[in-house]
Amino acid sequence: MKVIVAGFPKTGTKTINTVLTEFGYKVYDYPENAFDYGDDWGRIFKEGWSVSDFQRMYRDVDAVVDVPCSYFWEEIHKAFPDAKIILSIRENEEAWLKSLENQMKMIDFNMLGLMQHLSPTFRKLERNMDLNFSPAMFGISDIRDIGRKPYNKELLKLKYRAHNAHVIQNAPSDKLLIYKVTDGWDPICKFLGVPVPNKPFPHKNKGGKYVIDIINSHPYARKMEKELLLSLLASATMIGIGGYMVYKIGFSNLRETSMNLFTSAQSYFCE
Template identity: 35%
Template sequence: MKVICAGLPKTGTKTMASALRMLGYSVYDAPEHLLYQRETWVEIFDGKHDNNIFKKMYKDIDAVVELPACAVWDQILEAFPNSKTYGIPNFHIYLAICRLMSPSLYGYWIMLMKCRKACFGYFANTLCINEMLTRSAYRRQEAFVRSVCPQDQLLVYNVSEGWEPLCKFLNKPLPEVAFPHLNKNSQIVHSSIGLKSMEELKKKVRDDVMQRAKILGFCLLGIIFGVMWTMFT
């Protein structure tokens, strides 16, 4: 683990994940956490592990971004004390919490609820976001990051600043390509970077919906057959 991104959702996290990948880092963003570590994260939120679990979870990963890692960034830093951390002083209010594409994916929904509780201190839902509590959560996160992270390992950074401060902080050469800007206004930009995990998530949703639709269809056929049998016997 080399880089821990402590910024909460809607603080340029998708852009940051893309930039780190372009710099050669292996990155776990929200889709990777969801797909590959979901059960372990649920256990973490249920108090079944201490921060030593992160050494096992992320032993081959260079950077973590977004939910749920940002909720316990300080614990991940304790597990990887030489990692560098970045936080964001200017943020967009978290008013567009993502909706899962299939309500039947109960396990993913549970994890999402636990992530929101850990980050914001209350169970935000997709229909009603408490703007006052959410703004307070962002301010607490910023103050906490500034007070806890060692200053020589902290970059207070806004993605609008581009490559230069980030590359200087990470001791990386400046890329010859433009700095990425992803997920503006909560619209996921589909690109080759990170697309595989998003497509995997969509496939899981599609498969889940189709499976449950088949089960529901068979149940309905059974009910119809039962009614007809009763009527004609």
């Protein structure tokens, strides 16, 4: 492990992922953690962890970015004490919160919104990841709710400030970079000891586009998409069969037939 990115989501973590990948690092972001280590993280949140857990999980990984690793940055650093730490921040907490809210709203207005209900793989990821780190990191049962209904904005800003302050206070100063992606190549290249690339600095996930990119490209997302389509097809088939039965025998007869079947089943199982 060479780099631990300790910044909260929506502080330029996808841009930093791209930058580290440009430098040849093998990066584990939220999707890799969710899909490859979802069961490990589910156990970590429920039962606890040891240094050896993180040493095993990330022995062949160069950098970790985003949740849940940003929340566990200190524990991961104990497993890899030579790793450098990047605390990514926004220009202010209001900009961070607005960006986070927009990201959560984006989730409900694409295929991920349906996957939450119709993909078994997605629901497993929820149990292992989102529904565990949300209360621990943000003080909210499900961080996606901030895109759906009123929430305590001051609490979230407090969580953001407290996390950043904890990193600044506890990370070794000689291994810490406080970084805004608007600063471009120079600070991060100097910190990591790599030459500045002769290309424009990347800016990823503007407007929450990363969610759509994941759906379109990640192999596990493709699996969840297939599960979604199968669930939709099964639902449509059942609706079609029900509609056909109503058409053929009439609603009243269908209701009577259903009640007779229910009564027969009840009598059988209660005998």
